[in-house]
Amino acid sequence: MLSQRLIGRAAVRSAFKPSGLPVVVSPRLRRTYATESEEKDLVIIGGGVAGYVAAIKAGQEGLKVACIEKRGTLGGTCLNVGCIPSKSLLNNSHLYHQILHDSKHRGIEVGDVKLNLAQLMKAKEQSVSGLTKGVEFLLKKNGVEYIKGAGAFADEHTINVKLNDGGETSVKGKNILIATGSEVTPFPGLEIDEKRVISSTGAIALEKVPEKMLVIGGGIIGLEMASVWSRLGAQVTVIEFLDQIGGPGMDLEVAKSIQKILKKQGINFKTGTKVVSGDKTGETVKLEVDSAKGGKPETLEGDVVLVAIGRRPYTEGLGLENIGLEKDERGRVIIDSEYRTKIPHIRCVGDVTFGPMLAHKAEEEAVAVVEYIKKGYGHVNYGCIPSVMYTFPEVAWVGQSEQELKKAGVPYRVGTFPFSANSRAKTNLDTEGMVKMIADPETDRILGVHIIGPNAGEMIAEGTLALEYGASSEDIARTCHAHPTLAEAFKEAAMATHSKAIHF
Amino acid sequence: MFAATRVLRQAAAHAERVPSIKFIGRRTIPTSVDHTPKPHPASPTHSLPANWGSSPSFSAYRQHAQQHGPLRKTIRPDVDGIGGSPGAALGSVNPPQGLYFDRNDLPARFRRQPLTEAEIEAIESGCGFA
Numbered sequence: 029m030l031s032q033r034l035i036g037r038a039a040v041r042s043a044f045k046p047s048g049l050p051v052v053v054s055p056r057l058r059r060t061y062a063t064e065s066e067e068k069d070l071v072i073i074g075g076g077v078a079g080y081v082a083a084i085k086a087g088q089e090g091l092k093v094a095c096i097e098k099r100g101t102l103g104g105t106c107l108n109v110g111c112i113p114s115k116s117l118l119n120n121s122h123l124y125h126q127i128l129h130d131s132k133h134r135g136i137e138v139g140d141v142k143l144n145l146a147q148l149m150k151a152k153e154q155s156v157s158g159l160t161k162g163v164e165f166l167l168k169k170n171g172v173e174y175i176k177g178a179g180a181f182a183d184e185h186t187i188n189v190k191l192n193d194g195g196e197t198s199v200k201g202k203n204i205l206i207a208t209g210s211e212v213t214p215f216p217g218l219e220i221d222e223k224r225v226i227s228s229t230g231a232i233a234l235e236k237v238p239e240k241m242l243v244i245g246g247g248i249i250g251l252e253m254a255s256v257w258s259r260l261g262a263q264v265t266v267i268e269f270l271d272q273i274g275g276p277g278m279d280l281e282v283a284k285s286i287q288k289i290l291k292k293q294g295i296n297f298k299t300g301t302k303v304v305s306g307d308k309t310g311e312t313v314k315l316e317v318d319s320a321k322g323g324k325p326e327t328l329e330g331d332v333v334l335v336a337i338g339r340r341p342y343t344e345g346l347g348l349e350n351i352g353l354e355k356d357e358r359g360r361v362i363i364d365s366e367y368r369t370k371i372p373h374i375r376c377v378g379d380v381t382f383g384p385m386l387a388h389k390a391e392e393e394a395v396a397v398v399e400y401i402k403k404g405y406g407h408v409n410y411g412c413i414p415s416v417m418y419t420f421p422e423v424a425w426v427g428q429s430e431q432e433l434k435k436a437g438v439p440y441r442v443g444t445f446p447f448s449a450n451s452r453a454k455t456n457l458d459t460e461g462m463v464k465m466i467a468d469p470e471t472d473r474i475l476g477v478h479i480i481g482p483n484a485g486e487m488i489a490e491g492t493l494a495l496e497y498g499a500s501s502e503d504i505a506r507t508c509h510a511h512p513t514l515a516e517a518f519k520e521a522a523m524a525t526h527s528k529a530i531h532f
Numbered sequence: 533m534f535a536a537t538r539v540l541r542q543a544a545a546h547a548e549r550v551p552s553i554k555f556i557g558r559r560t561i562p563t564s565v566d567h568t569p570k571p572h573p574a575s576p577t578h579s580l581p582a583n584w585g586s587s588p589s590f591s592a593y594r595q596h597a598q599q600h601g602p603l604r605k606t607i608r609p610d611v612d613g614i615g616g617s618p619g620a621a622l623g624s625v626n627p628p629q630g631l632y633f634d635r636n637d638l639p640a641r642f643r644r645q646p647l648t649e650a651e652i653e654a655i656e657s658g659c660g661f662a
Contacts, residue, residue, distance in 0.1 A: 354581065356576075356577075362575075362580075362581060363572050363575075364569040364570055364571065364572055364580060364584070365569075365570040365571065365572050365573060366567065366569075367572075368569065370581070370583070370584050381572070382572045382574040382575050382576070383572075383574035384574075403561055404561070404565050404567065405561045405562065405565050408573075410573045410574050472552075473552070494553075497552075497553045498552060498553070499551075499552050499553050500551075500552045502549075502551075502552075503551045503552050503553055506549065506551070
C-alpha cells in the first residue's frame, strides 16, 4: 500500500518536472523547518552623524541594518540645526560684511547694499535639505531600513518604536547601537523660548536682526553665532565665566589673539564674569552678572539672549532603565574601549558618551564601532581630533596646547609663523593670524598645531595627518608646499620649530 | 674615475634624510586582539565601573560561558582539543570508498519520517485541492 503510494508520489514529482512551471506549494503542505527571522544584525537608535554613518558603514559591510530616527530628517543636530546651517549663515554673513566694509580699498565700489534676512535663511534651509535628503539616499543605497520614530529599549534585543506617522512597531537586533546625540544645556532660571531667550537652534532662525544681543558662553558655538549677528548689525556682548574665550583645548595665546581680533570686529567681551540670574518679563531680557570672583555686580540688557553654555548627552525616553544601563554623573552612557556598554552587544558612540561633542569624532567612532562588530578591530585616536571655530579668521587646532603641556610637565619647543609674512595672505589682504607648532624638543615629534587665519579649518588637516602619523616638524619643513599658498605658512611654522623660518 | 663616482653616490645615499613618516606597507587587522573590556580612552575616570561585566544578561553570560571551551574564543589551529581546529580542517564527511552510511544508524531525528495520511492523500490527489 505504502510502496504504491510512494510510486504515486514519484509520479507526481516527475509529472511536474518537465513543465518548467514554477512550483506553487500549498500552504497546507509547506514544511517549515525554521521561521523567517526579522532580526537585524544591527539596530541603530539615532540618525545623526554617528547613527547614519554607522548605518552606511554597516550596510557596506553586508550587515542587515535598521536606523531609527525621530526628527523626521537624518543628520541629527549637525546637519539640521548645528554645523551645517551655522556654516551657511557664517559664510553668507561674512560676504555681506565684507561687501559692506571691506570692498572699497580692494577697488570694488558697490551701491546700496541691503540685507535680505529671509533669503539668507532660505539659502541656509536649501543647504540643509539638500544634505539631509542626500543622507537618506545613501541609507537607501546601502540597504539600510530607515524607521521614522522614537525608539526605546523593550529588552536587551528589542527596540519599540513609536512611529512618527502614528502606530508602533518593534525591531530586534543582534547588535544595538545607541547614537542619540546631545541637546542644549539649559541655563537655570532662564527658560529657553527660542524667541528672546534662544539656544543655538533659535540663533540660526531669528526672524530679524536684534539690536542688542547677549551671549552666555564664549565657547565655539557662542562665538560663531556672535560673529553672525554682529556682522548683520547686532550689538553683541559675550559673557564668559572663564578668563579666556574659545572653550577647552584652545591654546591660551591663540585665545587671547582671536579675542583681540573679534573685539576689533565689534564684539564686546566680559570674561571672568558669571551670570547670576535672568529676567525676561520686561521689554528686554535682563541679566544680572558679576565678576567670577564676586564683588562687581552689573545688569546687562538685550533684545535676545543666546544660551551657549554647552551641550549634554540626550537619552530621554530611551528606556535605558528597562535594561539596567547606567550613565555617569554627567549623563553619559558608560562604555569600554570597544564602545560596548556593560551589555556587550549594546554599544554606544557620539555625543551621548565620552569624548568631545564633535561631529567628526562621532563619525570616526561610527566607522570604528561597525568594524569592531564586523571585524573585531577598530581605530580612533582621541589624541588627534581637530577642533575648528568658524569665525573670521578661523581658529583651528589639534593635539596639545602649551598650557596642557606645561600642566603635564612635558618639555616642548614652539615655532610660529604669522600670516602677515605669507605672500598669499598678503595678496588676499587677509593677514591676521598665525600658525603655531609645538614639538618635542628631543625627538622633534609634533605635539600640537594651533592656527588662527583664513582657512585654518582646512589647513588643520595637514597638522592632523602629521600628528596621526607621528611626524616631526622637520618632516613638514622639508615637504614641498606650493607657492603662493596659505599652506606655506604651515611649512614655515614647521621650519621655525625645527630651525628657522625663511620669510620671517 | 668610476670608483670616485661610486664613493660619491654612497656618500649621498648615507646623507639622505630619513623622514619620520615611513611607509610600513598595507595595514592588516592584528591576528590576535584582546577583547577584554578596558576603559574608554576618553573616559574621565580612566576606569570601568566595579560591576562591569557582572550584568545578569544572557549576552554578558555568553562572554564568560564555557561549552567545550569559551563560547567566543577564536578557533586557533595551534590549540588542540574540541574547537581547536575548524571543521573544514577535519577532512571530508563522506564515508570512505566502498562504505555507505545507513540512514537508520543516525539518531532518530535524522531518519526518514513516516508520511502522514494527509501527505499521502495530497500526493495521490495530485495536489489538486485548495
